[in-house]
Amino acid sequence: MAGRDEYYNRAKQEGYRARSAYKLQQIDAAEDVLSHGDTVVDLGAAPGGWLQVAAEAVGESGLVVGVDRQRIDPLESDVIETVRGDMTEERTRERLRAALGVASAQPNDSRERSQLGSASQLAASSELSTETDEDGEVEGDSDDGVEGDSDGEVEGDSDDGVAERRTGEHDRGGDEHDTATVSTPERHERPADVVVSDMAPNVTGEYQLDHARSIHLARQAFETALTVLRPGGDFVVKVFDGRELSSFRSEVEDAFEYVRSLDPDASREESSERYLIGKHHVDAPVAAGERREVEIVDVGDDGDGVASVDGYTLFVPGTEPGETVSVRITDVKARFGFAQRID
Numbered sequence: 001m002a003g004r005d006e007y008y009n010r011a012k013q014e015g016y017r018a019r020s021a022y023k024l025q026q027i028d029a030a031e032d033v034l035s036h037g038d039t040v041v042d043l044g045a046a047p048g049g050w051l052q053v054a055a056e057a058v059g060e061s062g063l064v065v066g067v068d069r070q071r072i073d074p075l076e077s078d079v080i081e082t083v084r085g086d087m088t089e090e091r092t093r094e095r096l097r098a099a100l101g102v103a104s105a106q107p108n109d110s111r112e113r114s115q116l117g118s119a120s121q122l123a124a125s126s127e128l129s130t131e132t133d134e135d136g137e138v139e140g141d142s143d144d145g146v147e148g149d150s151d152g153e154v155e156g157d158s159d160d161g162v163a164e165r166r167t168g169e170h171d172r173g174g175d176e177h178d179t180a181t182v183s184t185p186e187r188h189e190r191p192a193d194v195v196v197s198d199m200a201p202n203v204t205g206e207y208q209l210d211h212a213r214s215i216h217l218a219r220q221a222f223e224t225a226l227t228v229l230r231p232g233g234d235f236v237v238k239v240f241d242g243r244e245l246s247s248f249r250s251e252v253e254d255a256f257e258y259v260r261s262l263d264p265d266a267s268r269e270e271s272s273e274r275y276l277i278g279k280h281h282v283d284a285p286v287a288a289g290e291r292r293e294v295e296i297v298d299v300g301d302d303g304d305g306v307a308s309v310d311g312y313t314l315f316v317p318g319t320e321p322g323e324t325v326s327v328r329i330t331d332v333k334a335r336f337g338f339a340q341r342i343d
């Protein structure tokens, strides 16, 4: 296991702004979250180590949008945009959505609404904030920084708003788990392929308080992910271990095909931090166990009947096109599901 100093020194030598860059590299190596051409959202991005790693992975055809309440010094990359703001504030979420080319929060199903919680969180402000600075407290907790520049105000330009770069349409096609042709009309509203969050609170040393504040930030990241992540997309979030972790993990499990927990080697040995990785965002209008009446409209490659529920594909073995059948949903994947005929 490499020590803290080793990662620090490596980051300096290899030009990464923070030793935490290696955490994202290790998470990606283990769980395959970053791909060429991806649109990646990086929450809690200062000083920019994860931005650098993500930009390398997505290449010139990708886009990486980083958000932090601290200023992020400009990076030499055409694919990186930064937004300065507090992710607990709706106006910052709006500015993030604007950077992604999405006008406002439009959760598109009732399941997601309930996951998002309070109505106030959903009440997206109608106008995009044009503020370029945060006047509230700045939490300088980024002790992973290599250059020691992340602890407070950094003087310089006021270019903290959304950068000018716009990629327009950004489509990398389906993920490797797709075996069906599935239409995703909400593609424009959910442009992100990956949402990563390394947000962390200022550590007080009081274990339960630090844990609770970390879970609060993780939940902000999760709720944001639900509004920008395409079906099938991945989510990575830092959490401090503690009693609320299992209930938070359950929430994430409801929205992804599966969730893994990782403690990267590059994390400090004494740290209680770990990362949850939600793989393949499920944005289905049906749930396992539910009963439905569906019309079979096509035949899949394996000979199963194919039904469409609000644009979501269901495979129903033992059915023929033209039939209307009662089914029980048996398995819900990110972009298609399976159902059993029960009539």
Ligand SMILES: C[S@@+](CC[C@H](N)C(=O)[O-])C[C@H]1O[C@@H](n2cnc3c(N)ncnc32)[C@H](O)[C@@H]1O
Binding pocket: 017, 018, 020, 021, 043, 044, 045, 046, 047, 048, 049, 050, 051, 067, 068, 069, 070, 085, 086, 087, 088, 139, 140, 141, 142, 143, 144, 150, 198, 199, 200, 201, 217
């Ligand atoms: C560990 S650092 C991130 C390091 C980053 N991943 C990198 O590789 O450079 C955590 C960051 O979360 C940010 N942060 C904490 N609370 C935040 C909030 N409410 N909104 C936005 N950023 C926040 C901090 O300002 C800090 O820069």
